[in-house]
Amino acid sequence: MPAPRQPDARANALIAAYEHAGYVRVEPAILQPAEPFLDLSGEDIRRRMFLVSDAASAELCLRPDLTIPVACDYLASAEAGKPAKYCYLGPVFRDLGARSAELMQAGIESFGRTDTAAADAETIALALEATARYGLGAPDIRMGDVGLFAGLIESLDLAPAWQRRLIKDFNRKTTLAHDLERLALGSGARPEYHGVLAALANSDPAAAHAFVTDLLSIAGITTVGGRSVGEIADRFLEQATLGAAALPHETRMLIERFLSVAGDPPAAASSLRALARDAGIGLDPMLDAFEERNALLAKRGLALQSVKFATAFGRGFDYYTGVVFELHDPAGRADGQLVAGGRYDGLLARLGNVALPAVGFAIWIERLAALGSRA
C-alpha cells in the first residue's frame, strides 16, 4: 500500500480539535538548517536524515521531525519568551531504508507554561485524543520521568565524573548496566601514571594543578584543539582523586533498586517514597510533583492503573527533562509507537538561549491510519 501523501480526514479533524483547544496551527519550512537536529539529537540521527547543501555549502536537511522547526520559528517570532501553544500536521522525512521516507506527522508543542504538572496532564490528555479518533480507545500507555533519575543521582554523594557518566548512560540504555558494573568494580590500576597520581593524591589542589600545568609546558606540549591546559590538568587530577575507587556497593544497589521500580504511577510513587526513606535521601519535592501530575491525570479521567510507568523508561534523546510517554497499539499491529512525547525544558535554551519550559508530542499518522485497515 503506498503511503498516503495527503493527511486523511481524521487527521484534519484532530488538528481542528487541537486548534479549538487553543493550539495555533503552524507550518514550518520543509527545508531546515541541519545543525540544530545534529546538535540536539546527536550523530545517530544523521544516518536517517536527508542532507543537502546550498551553494554556500551550508548544511540543510529535509525536516526529520517538527518539534525543532516549530521551536526555532517560535524563537524567531515576536512571541519568543511568552507562553505559546502550537499544533502541526505535515510530512517529515527519514531514511528508513526500504520503507517510505515521507511520513505524515501531527503534534503539539506547549512553550513557557510554568504550571508543569497541569501542562503535562493536558499534553497527555491531548495525546490520547489522537488514538481515540482512530478508534483506539485504550492504547497501551508507557510512561517514565527522566527527571526522577537525574534527581536521584543529584541526591547521591557522587564524584562529578560519575554523575555525568550515569546521566549520559541513562539516556543511552545500552551502556548503563555495563557502566554500573564497571564503576562498581572500580577503574582498576592505571599503572603508567600511577607514580604521578600517587604523588599528587594528597597535595593541595592548587599546587597539584600548577604542577601538572608546568609538567605539560616542560614537555613542550602545547594545547591544540578546544581543551585548555587547565581543563586537562583538572581532569587528570580528578582521575587521581578517583584513583581505583569503586562505586560503593550500597549506592549501586540503590540505583538498581530505583531502576527496577515499575507499575502504575501511584504504586511507583509509593515505591519511590519507600526507597528514599530507606536510603535517607531527600526526593520529596520531586515526588510531590510526580503525585501532583498523577492526580491531575486522574482528574482528567485517565485510569491510572492502566498506565505502565517505569523509572527506567526513557526515550533515548537527552533533551528530555521530565515526563516521557509513548502510546502503543495493545494488539501490536503498528510498527512502533503511535504517539510519543514528553517534557524538554532544556530544548529552547539550547536552541536560542531562552530558558523556557516545553512539553509536547508527535503522532505517527500513517501508523494510526493503518490500524483500521490491518484489523
Next chain:
Amino acid sequence: MSALVIAVPAKGRLQENADAFFARAGLKLVQPRGAREYRGSIEGYDGIEVAYLSAAEITQQLGQGAVHLGITGEDLVREMIPDADVKVVLIEGLGFGHANVVVAVPQAWIDVRNMADLDDVATAFRHKRDRRMRVATKYVNLTRDFFAGHGVADYRIVESSGATEGAPAAGTAELIVDITSTGATLAANGLKVIEDGTILRSQANLVAARGATWSAKVRATARIVLDRIAAHLRAREFREVRTRFAGCDDKLMAAARQRFGVATPFGGPTSSGMLTLHCPPREIHALASFLRDHGAQAVVIADIDYVFTAENALFARLEAALNR
C-alpha cells in the same frame, strides 16, 4: 555488460601498485592511448574491460554493481557502501595500500588514554561549553558506528575532505578520525592515537560486486583472471626449496610442516630422494639448516612465479558469494 569489467585506480601510488600486482600475476593492463584513456584492456584477453577510476568511484560502482571486480581499500568499502557485506565480497587482501583508520587526539590530552576516557571527556566538554566536541573526519559512517559501539554520544562530526590532521590545530575540531600508515603525520601535528582507538586495519582488496550482472561468460572470464591472481598470490607467500637426501621420511616431513609451515606440492620424496617443498620466506634459513642437519648435502632455494593448484580458492570465494 557482456565483458568482465575490472575497475582499477586511475592515479597515484595505488595505481602503480595495482598495475604491478596485475603484471606479476601475468595480466598486463593496457591503456590504448596512454594515461588519458579511461578504458583499457588486458593484453591477450578478450572479454575484459578495464575501467580506470578514482578509489572512491571504484567503491561506489562496486556498491551499485556497475563493475564486476575492483581494487580499492577496505576503509572505503566499509565507509561508503551501506550493508557492505551484502553488496560486495572482499575476495582477497592484496598486500599493499596498508593503512589504519584511527581515533587521534591532541598529545596534550594526557588524561585521555582510551575510548572510555574520551567518552567521559566528551560528556564533560558538552556540560562545560554547551556544545559538542567536534571530530573531523572523512570517515563519517565508520566513526559513527565505532563511537556508538563505545557508547560515546556527545560529539559532532565535522566532515573533512583533506588535511584532516590539521583540524585540531586550526581550531575546527577537537580530535580526528583519519587514516595513518606510520603515525608520523599525526605526531607532526601534535596528535596521538588512543589505545583502543584503531577502527579498522585496512589494505587494498580485490572486491567483487554481488549486484553486477554475472553471466556465464563473465563468470568464465573471472575464473581465468582469478586463477592467475590466486597462482601469483600463492607463489608470493612461498619460496621453492629443492633438495635430495636419503634420510628423508614421513616423520621428518611432519616436523618440517609443523616447525616451518612448509607445504609439499608434490607429496613426499621421489624414489631417488628428490624433494620439493614450499616454504614461507621468513623460515627458509631455518629450514635449510634443519634439512642439512638431517643429512641433505645441498638445498636449493628459488623464487617462484606461480603456483596453479587444482582448486581455485579465489573463484570459489566469488562463486560462494554470488550463490548466497
